[in-house]
Amino acid sequence: MSKIRVALAGVGNASSGLIQGIVYYTVNSTNEGLANQVLGGYTLADIEIVAAFDVDSRKVGKDISEAIIAPPNSFPSVVPVPNIGVKVDKGPTLDGISAPASESVEISTAADADVAKILKETNADMLVCLTPTGGVKACEFYAQASLDAGIGFVNCSPTPIASNRNWSIKFQKAGLPLVGDDLQSQAGGTVVHKGLLEVLANQGVNLMDTYQLDVSGGLEGLNTLDDERRIYKRRVKETSISRAVPYGINVTSGTTDYLEFLGNRRIGHFWIKGTTFMGQPLTIDIRMESLDGSNGGAVLVEVIRAMKIALKRVTAGPVISISAHCFKYPPVFTSRTEGQRWFTEFIKGERTN
Numbered sequence: 001m002s003k004i005r006v007a008l009a010g011v012g013n014a015s016s017g018l019i020q021g022i023v024y025y026t027v028n029s030t031n032e033g034l035a036n037q038v039l040g041g042y043t044l045a046d047i048e049i050v051a052a053f054d055v056d057s058r059k060v061g062k063d064i065s066e067a068i069i070a071p072p073n074s075f076p077s078v079v080p081v082p083n084i085g086v087k088v089d090k091g092p093t094l095d096g097i098s099a100p101a102s103e104s105v106e107i108s109t110a111a112d113a114d115v116a117k118i119l120k121e122t123n124a125d126m127l128v129c130l131t132p133t134g135g136v137k138a139c140e141f142y143a144q145a146s147l148d149a150g151i152g153f154v155n156c157s158p159t160p161i162a163s164n165r166n167w168s169i170k171f172q173k174a175g176l177p178l179v180g181d182d183l184q185s186q187a188g189g190t191v192v193h194k195g196l197l198e199v200l201a202n203q204g205v206n207l208m209d210t211y212q213l214d215v216s217g218g219l220e221g222l223n224t225l226d227d228e229r230r231i232y233k234r235r236v237k238e239t240s241i242s243r244a245v246p247y248g249i250n251v252t253s254g255t256t257d258y259l260e261f262l263g264n265r266r267i268g269h270f271w272i273k274g275t276t277f278m279g280q281p282l283t284i285d286i287r288m289e290s291l292d293g294s295n296g297g298a299v300l301v302e303v304i305r306a307m308k309i310a311l312k313r314v315t316a317g318p319v320i321s322i323s324a325h326c327f328k329y330p331p332v333f334t335s336r337t338e339g340q341r342w343f344t345e346f347i348k349g350e351r352t353n
């Protein structure tokens with residue numbers, strides 16, 4: 001099996017979770033915490049980072065192993081990452097940094113790299129876009145660079161790329177796979193909320209109102225203090241959660257504040273109201289605490305291996321199954337359970353898309 005050659009746009013907390021996870025599961029022969037130790041014949045040791053782009057002077061020019069633990073990243077150092085031999089290049093900043101996040105990011109004065117050229121020279125299979133929420137131009141720039149380089153594109157940000165018709169057609173015409181949008185964490189607020197609602201609705205509970213509000217201390221939390229970006233992310237999350245129930249209910253979901261002392265932790269509060277048999281009331285109140293970096297890394301190792309399979313099968317345009325299972329705002333929505341089934345069928349070759 002050939003290695004999976006991955007380029008990263010945005011060396012933030014999710015990239016740190018991904019890279020540390022690759023090292024962790026390569027060094028330790030355990031499957032604890034993993035959805036799949038082997039997926040389509042690939043283990044995590046088959047994932048190779050071949051290029052990376054960021055804008056922060058504390059990351060640009062550094063080996064990725066150093067960049068992932070440079071501030072303002074706050075996902076902890078779980079495992080020592082040896083020198084990878086790949087330096088972070090300077091990507092164009094565009095709208096990547098929101099006004100609130102500009103207090104924490106130090107923009108590098110290095111010249112912008114020729115991203116498409118580097119993607120070609122490094123023989124990357126795919127570019128994983130991990131630029132901040134609301135950085136629409138930044139995300140679109142990396143999608144275009146992937147097309148120019150003739151490689152697959154994974155959009156983890158909420159910018160509509162896989163769910164956007166024009167971008168989908170561009171990738172389809174180029175014969176390249178595309179997945180997204182907005183990564184769905186392994187044990188994050190959205191997937192847990194959807195799972196709870198799905199089970200309750202299937203049990204015949206009449207669901208009425210629900211919220212899931214969180215606070216976080218990561219850079220992404222600071223970024224979403226920007227009103228426009230917060231509202232944008234909320235819409236994506238609320239749409240994703242609403243689709244878990246086959247009828248209309250009141251859903252509110254999103255980040256409410258940034259608390260630096262939380263580091264990379266995210267604390268979510270879930271509340272669900274409905275009625276059960278004979279109209280009897282049901283209220284559920286849950287508190288959940290998790291880390292964004294590892295939560296993202298866990299799903300990225302699934303997406304990257306599944307994308308390699310899509311590339312090998314020359315899947316063109318948005319890959320419906322990978323997107324439905326691993327992202328909050330896919331081109332085609334389905335239930336959480338069916339999304340998982342589509343994903344498994346795609347990996348086994350029982351589905352073409």
Ligand SMILES: NC(=O)c1ccc[n+]([C@@H]2O[C@H](COP(=O)([O-])OP(=O)(O)OC[C@H]3O[C@@H](n4cnc5c(N)ncnc54)[C@H](O)[C@@H]3O)[C@@H](O)[C@H]2O)c1
Pocket residue numbers: 009010011012013014015053054055056073091092093094095096097105129130131132133135138156157158182183184185188218219220223292293295296297
């Ligand atoms: N659990 C998760 O990690 C998770 C879950 C769902 C969605 N996402 C999405 O993934 C993305 C990354 O999340 P994160 O927590 O790693 O964010 P982060 O804020 O920790 O990292 C973002 C990185 O992008 C860099 N950046 C900004 N503009 C750039 C540009 N123009 N070019 C290259 N780099 C640029 C920043 O300097 C920073 O290093 C976000 O869009 C987020 O919404 C992550």
